[in-house]
Amino acid sequence: MSGTLVLVRHGQSEWNLKNLFTGWRDPALTEKGIAEARTGAAALKDHGLTFDIAFTSVLTRAQHTLDLILEDIGQTGLETIRDEALNERDYGDLSGLNKDDAREKWGEEQVHIWRRSYDVPPPGGESLKDTGARVWPYYMTEILPRVLSGKTVLVAAHGNSLRALVMVLDRMGRDEITSLNLATGVPMVYRLNADSTVAEKTVLGDMSAAH
Numbered sequence: 001m002s003g004t005l006v007l008v009r010h011g012q013s014e015w016n017l018k019n020l021f022t023g024w025r026d027p028a029l030t031e032k033g034i035a036e037a038r039t040g041a042a043a044l045k046d047h048g049l050t051f052d053i054a055f056t057s058v059l060t061r062a063q064h065t066l067d068l069i070l071e072d073i074g075q076t077g078l079e080t081i082r083d084e085a086l087n088e089r090d091y092g093d094l095s096g097l098n099k100d101d102a103r104e105k106w107g108e109e110q111v112h113i114w115r116r117s118y119d120v121p122p123p124g125g126e127s128l129k130d131t132g133a134r135v136w137p138y139y140m141t142e143i144l145p146r147v148l149s150g151k152t153v154l155v156a157a158h159g160n161s162l163r164a165l166v167m168v169l170d171r172m173g174r175d176e177i178t179s180l181n182l183a184t185g186v187p188m189v190y191r192l193n194a195d196s197t198v199a200e201k202t203v204l205g206d207m208s209a210a211h
Ligand SMILES: O=C(O)[C@@H](CO)OP(=O)(O)O
Pocket: 016, 020, 021, 022, 023, 024, 088, 089, 091, 115, 159, 160, 211
C-alpha cells in the first residue's frame, strides 16, 4: 500500500446558485458553499485524516474551500500548491450565460453534450478531454509522486477538473464519464497501491444529489 489522495470539489459558488456557466470566471462561495466545505471537513476529521500537502487551483472558490477545510481540521498553514492546471474547464463563450437560457437556445441535448461529453468542447472552450490534457500531466508529475512516496495529499478543485481525474482513477470509459457528476464539498478518499492503481475508494458523503 502507498499513500492517500483526497479529492474535494469546492462548495456551492454564487454562480452555481445563479445557474450560470462559470469555467475560469471567479465567483465567491455562497453561505451554503461555506457550510458544504465545513461538512466535508467534519467528515475528514471523523475519518482521522490529516494531510502532508494540499493542491488547489488559482480560483477563489477552490482556495476558500481548502482554507475552510484546513481551518476546521486544525491544519491552517499547511504547505499548499496553487496551479491553474487544476482550474475548472474553460467554458469559453458559454461563461456567464444562464444554463436554462442556453437549453432554450441550443436545446437540452446539445447543452448536455457540452457539459458532460468527453470530447465535444463548448464554443471557444475546453472539452473534458482538453481539461484532462492539462490535469493528467499535472497529476502525474506533481501529485502522484507525493502520494506514492507515502504522503496524504488533499486536492480542492472543480467539478470538471476532478471528473478528469476520477475518470482515470476509476478507469471510466468515455461513455461512462458522461453520467458522472460530483457533489460539492464531498471528499473522495483514494488509497493508492505502489503501482498507482486504486486499492480502495471511500466517498465521505452523499454524491447522489450532484447534477
Ligand atoms: O459552470 C461550471 O463551470 C461548471 C461547474 O459548476 O458547470 P457544469 O456543471 O456545467 O460543468
